[in-house]
Amino acid sequence: MTAERRYHRDKDAVACVLEDITLLYHRASGQTHMMISPVPEILDALDEEADSTAAQLHALLERHYDLGEPEQAIAEIEAHLESLTALGLVCRS
Known part of the structure; x- marks a missing residue:
């Protein structure tokens, strides 16, 4: 994890x-992505606090959800962010 x-x-x-499903239409690619929790929540947190690290998003999400062990949750958030980056839905700053 970085x-x-x-x-x-x-x-x-x-x-x-x-x-229980969020559809996300990405205009640039013309693709529609179906997402389930926790991806929509991660995207909402990015809307709330752009240019964030996985640890910062964890702190935001932790206010509303029981995420369990912080180290493991941050690693999972990072993995979701990397997947979303590969799809073009999230960008690295």
Whole structure:
């Protein structure tokens, strides 16, 4: 895990919440992505605090959710951020 990496959300996406699934249409790629928790919550946290590290997002999310062991939760947030970066939905700062 690289705690120093900073991320921000690509604003070129439109979200639609359908019960337990969030659809995210990414205009730049023309793709629609189906997401379930915790991905929408991570994206919402990035909206709240752009240019954040996984540890900073953990601190934000921890206010609302029981995330368990911090070290493991931060590693999982980082993994989600890397996946979202590969899709073009999140960018590294």
